[in-house]
Amino acid sequence: MSSINTNSSLFKEFIQNAVTSPSPKVQKNFMEVMGSIVQIFKKICEDEKLIIDLEYKGKDYWKKAKDFKSCFVDGGVYSNFLSSSAPFAIRAKSFIIKPNEFGKNREKFEDTVGYFGDLYDPNNNIYDLSEDPYEDNQLLTKKKDAARITFEMAAVVKHVFNKQNFKYCFLHGPLQTPIMPFSGPEFPLFKKNVVKTLVPFFKLNDENDLDRHFINIYLNSNKYIQKAKFPIYGIVERTGSTIYLRNILIRAVKKGVLAEHDYDKTVSLIKRYKINDGNLFELILKNSQALKPIEVEKQIPSKAWGDWQNAMDSFPKVFVGYVKTNKNQSPIRIESLNYPKKLIEDYEYILACSKLLPSYGFPVGLDIVDKAARIPSWLGRTAKGYYLKYYLKIALDGNDKNTITSALKSISHGGRSWQKRPKAGKVSK
Amino acid sequence: MSKENIIGKMTKLSSPWIDIGTILGQTSINEYMFYLKKFKAKKGDIVAAESKLPTGEGKVIDVIVWGRIMEIVSTNDFLPNEATKELTEENISIQDTILPLTKNDSICTVKNLGYTENLAGKKMELIPLNYPVSPGGAVKYPSSQDLSKLLNADMKGKNPIFIGNLVARKDVDVYVSADNMVSRHVLVIGMTGAGKSVWVRRAVRELMEKQYPILIFDPHGDNLGIVQKAKKLFPEHEIKLFYPKISAPKNNKEVIFTLIERLGNKLTEPQYEFLNWLLMNIEYETGTSLIDYIKILIQRSNSAAENKRNKSSNGLRGASHTGASTMGVVSRSLRKVEKKLTEMEQSNKSNMDKFPHLKFEELPDPYSQPEKIIAKSQVSILYLKGYESLPSSTIVSILLESLFNHRSVSSNVIPPFFTVLEEAQNFIPSKSEGQDGYPSVSTIKKIATEGRKFGVGLMLVSQRPYRLDETVCSQMNSYIILRLKNERDQNFVKKTMENWDNEEAKQLPNFANGQGIVSGQITNIPLTVQIKFDDDLTNDDIGDEDFINDVKNWKETYISKSKKLLSGKFDKIFKSDQRRPN
Known part of the structure; x- marks a missing residue:
């Protein structure tokens, strides 16, 4: 009540607006724009024959698909960046299943690749700190992201390298990520042994340090898995990407059915109205319909730092499609590095796997491996507690008041909590 | 020391105990929970956990804590509830799909029964626990021999009898x-x-x-089988089958009064007074049948009423103020009691007659x-x-x-x-x-x-x-x-x-x-x-109910057939009766 009292005039207006006509103009306008955009894109998709119908007959389908051996890959990360240390754990797990087998042969949860260390520690690190020219802590998040992307890809690489006889392999997430953010000159290299472990097919050139750079490792991994004997798909839910709709427009421009200036205006409009592949194709596709994959370019060399423009140019193109797996969810994005040889068959498998998670509408195998790979919060919290206690112990052992204060500040979850701390105790300011 | 060694060192195991789980992080004196290896135990099983206890002398000793599994909860975090909905609605066998079957986690709740210090000694006393079991400890599945030893310890001096498993x-x-x-x-x-x-x-x-x-x-008659069979199984034993004779001890007329009061009609105050008078004045000999005694009471009550009607005070000392009608009511009530007891006696007898091969004694x-x-x-x-x-x-x-x-x-x-x-x-x-x-x-x-x-x-x-x-x-x-x-x-x-x-x-x-x-x-x-x-x-004469077959084999008696026939004829006569007013 006191909160309402202090905001009484605003509250009154807000409620009045909400119950009478909540933002009538902008909402109506959004609906009109969205409706028009949907009509245009629906027509383009139909003209281009991009929409396909998939079939799903639950029991009959799984009777047939029980012989398929499939692999689902996802990664999990634990990081805790303190000023004293940056413990970091990462793993990529695989859930491999062939329903028709029994017992242990039926399913396997595999720690395909994993690492635990400290991003500050030169001896226990995946990055080569001797080659880290800036030693800038701000890069910790980027280092973490690059490691995650590399490890997930490495799990797929490992399956290809080991010549697994999968019917399908799925990665939770995009199969190719824009690597522009990692192209800056300060980004460190992976250690040699890490490269050897993660990408065993890769022949390192000792004289070329940049061979161990994330972009190079990722590029080579992409090229390597592109040649896999089994289809590999990256699957993304809740997509906010505009890559498909933009590429449709580009195709239309190339065909001459859309003027370039109209393209620019449309792209600008899409940005302003926050229209993306997810909310647009949710309105266009019906349940169990899909959009055929189209070839897109994920890397934009012009945006990369100089040395890496060529590398970005040589990344395989990505084929992106969408499948609407249920009535209520946005379609999920399917990525592959080759155009699917058996498009309908493959997409129907993805649809069937998603039907087993009928509300979420996402392949259940990826949901399962997501749970298996995720490093649980209780483990993270406990680990953080130990790190902080150890830090404080060292500070107390040192008997230096300033160090102790600094350690206590770290424990107190940031500046505000520290300001509000109880003032009792013998530790001086 | 490894998990095996602790219990192994303390005990002389008749056969190895299997590791079936690990105790979870929070325990109490009454119970604990543990993670169970798949299919290694079930509800009701008695399990053993290694633990340590403080003694009065400040020492810490290794003990075995015994407990019973009260509940097992299994979860499969990798099997989404939504998936089961799809399986059900589409009639899909989970075995055919990519859903995992091997990721069940089973957590058992164990109620502590007590602890033993040593299995090797002759006496294995189960002592109430006064300190919680150690979290993280191993839970074991004791061998049958050792479990039997625990359950039946200290029975030797108590004449143990076998009851089952x-x-x-x-x-x-x-x-x-x-x-x-x-x-x-x-x-x-x-x-x-x-x-x-x-x-x-x-x-x-x-x-x-x-x-x-x-x-x-x-x-x-649930135990008549013992009579039938035990004579063969226990030839040296006396197996006696009695039927009751309702009698009372000589000085315990209170019992007789209660029985008459509860089985007979509800009496008024003067009527109770007369009933008491009768009981006081008519001797009851121990061992006399209560029915016979009630018959005497009725006779005496009737003759008293007769005397009263004839205005004779003969034999009415103490009951002279009681009216003949009051005495009549008491007589009627006594007759009702006599009738009921006689009916029960006859019912008891006719039930006994169903077992002609059994010898019933009074x-x-x-x-x-x-x-x-x-x-x-x-x-x-x-x-x-x-x-x-x-x-x-x-x-x-x-x-x-x-x-x-x-x-x-x-x-x-x-x-x-x-x-x-x-x-x-x-x-x-x-x-x-x-x-x-x-x-x-x-x-x-x-x-x-x-x-x-x-x-x-x-x-x-x-x-x-x-x-x-x-x-x-x-x-x-x-x-x-x-x-x-x-x-x-x-x-x-x-x-x-x-x-x-x-x-x-x-x-x-x-x-x-x-x-x-x-x-x-x-x-x-x-x-x-x-x-x-x-x-x-078991009693061969009283088996399980088999009414369906009884009806299947049912044959109408001559009497019931005749009764039906006559009833039919009379129905016709009644229908043709025109003199009956509407």
Whole structure:
């Protein structure tokens, strides 16, 4: 009540607006724009024959698909960046299943690749700190992201390298990520042994340090898995990407059915109205319909730092499609590095796997491996507690008041909590 | 020290104990939880956990903590609920899909039973736990031999009797203490078909082996099989089958008065006064049939009324102010009582006639001939079928009172004995059921309280425990609890038994025939037992109900055919009757 009292005039207006006509103009306008955009894109998709119908007959389908051996890959990360240390754990797990087998042969949860260390520690690190020219802590998040992307890809690489006889392999997430953010000159290299472990097919050139750079490792991994004997798909839910709709427009421009200036205006409009592949194709596709994959370019060399423009140019193109797996969810994005040889068959498998998670509408195998790979919060919290206690112990052992204060500040979850701390105790300011 | 070594060092195991799980992080003195290896144990199993305890001397000792698995919860975090919805609606077999089947996590809740210091010694005493088990410790599945050793430890001096096997482990035999059973009373409860008779036969058979005198009150003839079969199995034993003779001790006219009061018509104050006058003036000799005595009362009442009508005061001293009509009412009431008792006696007799091959004897006078009822190597069964609850209660009360007096006054007349009272709710009804006038209540209360001193043991058997007198039940030191579905009965069990928890109560409706909890002083620890079925002691004449076949083979008698025929003819006549007014 006191909160309402202090905001009484605003509250009154807000409620009045909400119950009478909540933002009538902008909402109506959004609906009109969205409706028009949907009509245009629906027509383009139909003209281009991009929409396909998939079939799903639950029991009959799984009777047939029980012989398929499939692999689902996802990664999990634990990081805790303190000023004293940056413990970091990462793993990529695989859930491999062939329903028709029994017992242990039926399913396997595999720690395909994993690492635990400290991003500050030169001896226990995946990055080569001797080659880290800036030693800038701000890069910790980027280092973490690059490691995650590399490890997930490495799990797929490992399956290809080991010549697994999968019917399908799925990665939770995009199969190719824009690597522009990692192209800056300060980004460190992976250690040699890490490269050897993660990408065993890769022949390192000792004289070329940049061979161990994330972009190079990722590029080579992409090229390597592109040649896999089994289809590999990256699957993304809740997509906010505009890559498909933009590429449709580009195709239309190339065909001459859309003027370039109209393209620019449309792209600008899409940005302003926050229209993306997810909310647009949710309105266009019906349940169990899909959009055929189209070839897109994920890397934009012009945006990369100089040395890496060529590398970005040589990344395989990505084929992106969408499948609407249920009535209520946005379609999920399917990525592959080759155009699917058996498009309908493959997409129907993805649809069937998603039907087993009928509300979420996402392949259940990826949901399962997501749970298996995720490093649980209780483990993270406990680990953080130990790190902080150890830090404080060292500070107390040192008997230096300033160090102790600094350690206590770290424990107190940031500046505000520290300001509000109880003032009792013998530790001086 | 490794997990195996701790228990291995402390014990001389008859065979290795299997590691089945690890204790979770929070434990208490009463219970703990552990992560179970797949399919390595089940609900009801007794498991052992290694732990450490502080001693009074400041030392810490290694112990084995024993407990029973009360609950197992299995979860598969990798099997989304939504997926099961799809499987159900689409009729898909999970085996055909990519859903995982091997990721079940099972967490068990264990109720602690106590601890032992050593399995290797001769005596393996189970001591109440006073310190929680150590989190992270191994949980083991003890071998059958070692478990049997624990359950039956300390039984040697208590005359162990075999009752069956653990429900959860058929290879573990369970024994109970016969000494504690015959002296400290047992309550046996379970719904119809739960296995009460299975238990009674088991207990009776084992006590017969020990030549212990047994008296069974049998309102339904459930124990006639013992008579049929035990003669062959126990040729040296006396198996006596009695039918009751309703009589009372000479000085106990109160019992007679109650019986007349409850079975007869409701009387007014002057009518009661006259009834009392009759009882005071007509001698009752011990052993006389109560029906004969009532007949005398009726004669005397009639002649008094006659005299009154004739205005003669002959023989009416003390009742001269009573009117003839009052006397007539008392006579009518007495005739009603006589009729009822006679009918019950006849009903009892006709039931006996169904077993022509069995020899029924009239119950000897318990005052003058108790040795004919209670003797070493004798089983006496009093067949009460046909008698309503009040006369039955009277019969039980009179008999037990007399036998108990013989034991309490002089220990030489009859030996200690064990009494089995079937349908106990009819003899010790609870206060809410209205126990006024049931003479057996006070008698059984007395035996329940003092019987141990004089070697009079009770085994009360009932299918409706909530209808039993709570005071008597609280004196029962051991319990056999079989299947119970009625919520009020389950609540009674919770109220009456110490240390009873809800998890145990949940098992009650699910027990199979002959399965139940054996608890109290007859056993070291409460156990869920499958009682051994003595099929060689069952009654061939009273098998399972087979009414469908009875009807299939039903043949109408000559009388019923004739009755139908006549009835049909009369119907026609009635229909043609035109003189009947509309």
